[in-house]
Amino acid sequence: MENQTEVPRGIIHFAVLNEALNLARANSLWPMTFGLACCAIEMMATGASRFDMARFGCEVFRPSPRQSDLMIVSGTVNKKMAPAVVRLYDQMPEPKWVLAMGNCAISGGPFKFPGQYAVVEGVDKLIPVDVYVPGCPPRPEALIEGVLKLEEKLTGKRRWPVVKPA
Amino acid sequence: MALESLLKQLAAVALCGPAEAGATATSHAARGSDAEVTVAPGRVVEAVQLLDAAGFMVEAITGVDWLAEQQMEVVYDFTLVATGERVVVRTRVPRAQPEVPTISRIYPGADWHEREAHDFFGIVFMGHPNLHPLLLPEDADFHPLRKDFGA
Amino acid sequence: MSTTAQSLHEEMFVLNLGPQHPATHGVLRIKLMMDGEYIADAESVIGYGHRMQEKMGENRTYAKFLPNTGRMDYVAAMFNTHGYVCAVEKLAGLRVPERAEYIRVITAELNRVASHLLWLGAFLIDLGGFTPLLYTFDDREQILDLLEGLTGTRLTYCYYRFGGVCNDVDDAFLAGSRQFVARMRARMPMYHALITKNIIFRKRCEEIGPITAEQCRKYGATGPVIRGSGVAYDVRKAEPYGAYPQLDFNVPVYPQGDCLARYMVRLDEIVESLRLVEQALDRLPGGPVMAEKVPRLLKPPKGDCYFNVESARGSFGVRLFSDGTDKAYRLKLRSPCFSNLSLFRECSRGMLLADALALLGSLDLIIPDIDR
Numbered sequence: 226m227e228n229q230t231e232v233p234r235g236i237i238h239f240a241v242l243n244e245a246l247n248l249a250r251a252n253s254l255w256p257m258t259f260g261l262a263c264c265a266i267e268m269m270a271t272g273a274s275r276f277d278m279a280r281f282g283c284e285v286f287r288p289s290p291r292q293s294d295l296m297i298v299s300g301t302v303n304k305k306m307a308p309a310v311v312r313l314y315d316q317m318p319e320p321k322w323v324l325a326m327g328n329c330a331i332s333g334g335p336f337k338f339p340g341q342y343a344v345v346e347g348v349d350k351l352i353p354v355d356v357y358v359p360g361c362p363p364r365p366e367a368l369i370e371g372v373l374k375l376e377e378k379l380t381g382k383r384r385w386p387v388v389k390p391a
Numbered sequence: 392m393a394l395e396s397l398l399k400q401l402a403a404v405a406l407c408g409p410a411e412a413g414a415t416a417t418s419h420a421a422r423g424s425d426a427e428v429t430v431a432p433g434r435v436v437e438a439v440q441l442l443d444a445a446g447f448m449v450e451a452i453t454g455v456d457w458l459a460e461q462q463m464e465v466v467y468d469f470t471l472v473a474t475g476e477r478v479v480v481r482t483r484v485p486r487a488q489p490e491v492p493t494i495s496r497i498y499p500g501a502d503w504h505e506r507e508a509h510d511f512f513g514i515v516f517m518g519h520p521n522l523h524p525l526l527l528p529e530d531a532d533f534h535p536l537r538k539d540f541g542a
Numbered sequence: 543m544s545t546t547a548q549s550l551h552e553e554m555f556v557l558n559l560g561p562q563h564p565a566t567h568g569v570l571r572i573k574l575m576m577d578g579e580y581i582a583d584a585e586s587v588i589g590y591g592h593r594m595q596e597k598m599g600e601n602r603t604y605a606k607f608l609p610n611t612g613r614m615d616y617v618a619a620m621f622n623t624h625g626y627v628c629a630v631e632k633l634a635g636l637r638v639p640e641r642a643e644y645i646r647v648i649t650a651e652l653n654r655v656a657s658h659l660l661w662l663g664a665f666l667i668d669l670g671g672f673t674p675l676l677y678t679f680d681d682r683e684q685i686l687d688l689l690e691g692l693t694g695t696r697l698t699y700c701y702y703r704f705g706g707v708c709n710d711v712d713d714a715f716l717a718g719s720r721q722f723v724a725r726m727r728a729r730m731p732m733y734h735a736l737i738t739k740n741i742i743f744r745k746r747c748e749e750i751g752p753i754t755a756e757q758c759r760k761y762g763a764t765g766p767v768i769r770g771s772g773v774a775y776d777v778r779k780a781e782p783y784g785a786y787p788q789l790d791f792n793v794p795v796y797p798q799g800d801c802l803a804r805y806m807v808r809l810d811e812i813v814e815s816l817r818l819v820e821q822a823l824d825r826l827p828g829g830p831v832m833a834e835k836v837p838r839l840l841k842p843p844k845g846d847c848y849f850n851v852e853s854a855r856g857s858f859g860v861r862l863f864s865d866g867t868d869k870a871y872r873l874k875l876r877s878p879c880f881s882n883l884s885l886f887r888e889c890s891r892g893m894l895l896a897d898a899l900a901l902l903g904s905l906d907l908i909i910p911d912i913d914r
Contacts, residue, residue, distance in 0.1 A: 258564050262591055262910045263616035263698055265568070266660070270696075273679035288564045301910075305528045306569055306590040309561050335609060336593045340601065342535050343527075343594045362697050419781070423632065423848030423861075448759045450850075451876040453861050466861065468848060468876070472759070472773055475780025477848070500761035503884045511596070526589040526913055535597055536872075 244380070250294070250320065251376035251384075252282040257293035259313065261300025264327035264362040268299045271365035278365075281372055281385075290316040295375070297368075298354075301329035301336060302345045314352045322355045322379075323348070324371055331357050394425060394476055397445050401428045401478075404438045424468070424477040432482050432491045435467075439494045442469050442478060449494075450477075452504035454512040456486070458538040463489045463514055484514070493519040511536035554582055557895075561590045567664065567902075568909030570883075574895070581898055584890045586883055591913040599873030604630055604704065604840045607873070612698035614875065615911035618657040619699045620650045621853035622875075627702045628783060629849035629860040633842035634704065641829045642706035643785040647822045648719065649689065649701060650851075651815040655726065656685040657854035658808045658815075661906045665805070666737065668903040669746050674737055681729060688718045704840055705833030711826075719823055723816045730813060738809070747801040751901030753889055754799055761888075762881035765856025766811065767905060770804035772797035777852035789821050801904040808906070839868050846872075855879050855906050879911045 256278075260268055271278045272286060287293040290313045302310055314323070325348050328334030333346030348354060355378060358371035366388070377383040394416070402414040405428045414428040430438050447469040455464040467480040484491055493516040495502040505516040506525040513534040516522060524531050534540065560571040569590035575583040595614060599607050611626045612619035624646060631638065638646075659682045663675035686696045692715050693701040693708070701708050737743055758768040768775050776793040778786045794810035796803035842864045850859035856878025863872035882905045890898040 259562060261569055262593075263613055266617060266697055269675075270679060270683070273683075274676045275680060275683050288562075290562075301591065301593055303569075303590055303592055305592065306561060309590070313562055335613065336598070338598070338601070340597070341594065342533070342597075343592050364696065421632070421847070423629075423850075446759070449762045450857065450881075451762075451859055451861065451874060453872070453874040455863060455872045466846075466874075468859070468861065470857075472768070472775035472780070475775075475777075477781075479848070498760055498762075499888065500763075500881055500884050503880065524589070526592045528589065535594065536600075 247379050247381075251379040254281075254283050254295040254322070254372065254375065255285055255287050255293045256283050256295045256297050257290050257313070257317070258286045258288050259296055259298060261298070261302065261306070262329065264299035264330070267362040267365055268297060268326065268368060271368045276365035276369065278369060278372065281369060281376070283372060290314075291318060293317060294321050295324060295372075296321065296352075297324045297326050298330040298348045299326040299362075301334065302348045302351065303343055304345055305343075307345050307351055310348065311351050322375055323352055324356045324358060324375060325349065325354045326358045326360075326368060326371065327363055328359060328361045330354075331359060334361060393445065394478075397441065397478070398426055398428075400441050401426070401438055404428070404434050404441070405430055419477070424479045426477075427479045427481065429481045429483075432484050435465075435480065435482050436492050436494060436497070438480050439467065439469075439497050442480070443497050445471070446473070447471050447478060449498040449500050449504070452501060452508055454508035454514050454536070456512055456536065456538045457483075458486070461486045463512055465491055465508065465514060467494070489514040490517055491515075492517050495519055510534070513537065561587075564667070567907050570907065570909050570912075572886075576895070579894055581890050581893050581895060584887050584898065586886060588883070588909065588912050591910040593910065593914070595914040596873055596875060599870050599875075601869065603868045604842075604870065607870075608703075609698075609700045612700045613910070614877070614914060615853065615855065615858070615879070615908050616698050617660050617908055618653050618854040619697065620646075620653040620701065621851050621858055623700060623702045624650060624784075625849055625851045625853075625858045625860045626875075627704055628851065629847060629862040630704055630840065630842060632847045632849055633845060633862060633864050634840055635843075636705045636833050636836060638706055638784075638833060639830050640785070640827050641710075642831045642833075644822045644826050645707050645711055645831060646702060647785045647789065648711075648819050648826075649692070649699075649707075651818045651822070652685050652689060652719065652722075653699070654815045654854045655812050656682045656689075658812050659685075661808060661854075662733070662737075662805075665903040665906075666743075668899055669743065671737075671740075671743070674733070677729075677733070677736070681726060684722050684725070688715055688722060691715055691718070703832065703836075705836040706831045710831045716823060716826075719819060723820050723823075726812070726816055730809070733809065738806075744802070746896075746900055747805060747904070749798075749800050749802075750897045751801045751889065751893070751904060752799045753885065757885055757888065761885040763856070763885055764881065765853070765878050765906075766804050766807040767856065767882050769793065769795050770807045770904075771799040777850055777857050781850065783849075783851065785822065788825070789818055791818050791821075801900050804904045804906075841866060841868050850876065853878055855908065855911070856882060875914055877911045877914060879905075879907045879909075883907055883912055 405414040450468040561569040571587040611622040659678040663678035846863040859876030861874040865871040
């Protein structure tokens, strides 16, 4: 009666252990090096020593999707590139999250206009996105804030102070 | 001096008539090139061979869609690195059947430029070894920079 | 033994490099036919970053297209804007005031240094050395702070306007630029000690990836690629524009044609750019930074022209066709990386894969610049 291909959920509940697992996942998000365009440079700058994303757990940028759990889509997704994006997302093991960095990944950005034949207007048309970080390109601080928002989504509470403009 | 003798050689290949300018020297400051020559499509290879013998480098190949005149134009930009001189070769083809002989046998770098012009306009470069889409997806069958392309 | 040799069946295999790969500098895909570890053929497949910039150039007014220029070659965005703006100014007959020309030189050369620093870090990562990236990005951040204070953005600048620049420089920028020039000059010996004298780097780059001057000519390769093959072609000297004729600088040329030569050209170019920035700061004249009476909606007269600038990666050209309206009829963007990559197929034949990646890195490619 039950569909053989469905994975039954909720057979075993871990309760407090689940929270601990989520905390561990939030603290060690390994991003995949998926730079498509300009935002990739700001992503590299975020990983460099001034902004240092490694402080927040994104220590190693894995080139292989099979070893990463966060896909930072930084840059314009093109119709030619779309199958590759979906394939990479499928290759990532669960649990996985997607951060759409930059206006192009959110909605097509500066390349959204009628008659556009090449750009996919927003990566959420292809894969589910967890956090959107707007900007063209977003500052490294904005990308870090996006990662912290994702951690808040994972653990349920924000563990880092919110930066208030001076 | 070398440019003048080159212009004379190009004049033999060029089209001269009420609409075409033939081979003329132009102002670099005003036009961005030192000489321009308009040729018939069948004589493009000859003109480019003269430029290759003079040591020019192929810089760009531009396609233009002149919808009102029902023609397509191919503009070749060449540079002489030793002096910074530029020569432009132009040719026009009918829009319904845009065919130009390829220059990729003389300049291998023109291979990709011609593929791009084919992608955008549908200009067929006869004799090109591999006229498959370069910038568009492999199965693309549209030519987006044509003026009547409405996505 | 002979039977084992006969029963060994050799064949070539196809290896797909990219479009997602740490060493392809963006979304480049290369179909490699491999004979063991040696490359028999390398066909580049591009178009994964194609964003139809040229079509947008026809559908946007001249001013509305300005932000697009910063997104093409985003690491050296000033040059793209410079080429486009100068092409339009040529057609429209606008004269740029001298102060604006000098400011353009200062910002462009600072951008060149930032671009070369980024290339240096990325190139070393391709070869496997992670440390220099941290140093180069640190220096690059100094430049980005200066340019951010001036233009408002860190990466994809849109600072030049038709007839001049958007806003004037302030004292903080001028003082900061001088400090940066002094600091960067003092840092260059450190880079040479860290990288140039490193035996692993030398073995990976010396005599690897040779490109001859004739190949550069046939493929249209310009910039550090042609200067690393012994040809002293620099658009700033061959077809001078802006304030460059009044400034004194050398064009570094190395004849060997290998990856090390291209690396040395870029490092020497950083030093020359610092000289240019210093001279331009010393000679910065007073006056307006914008031409007078520039119409809000620019309609250049009918015609076409070509303008090229020496970008950090080579000769960036713009062929602009105007039909007298407020939108360009045809905007052709000649990308330096497009021609530089086209010679990869011929030059990588018979190379080891690791050496081919060193060659690819030394070409300094930005894929959205190729794909436009």
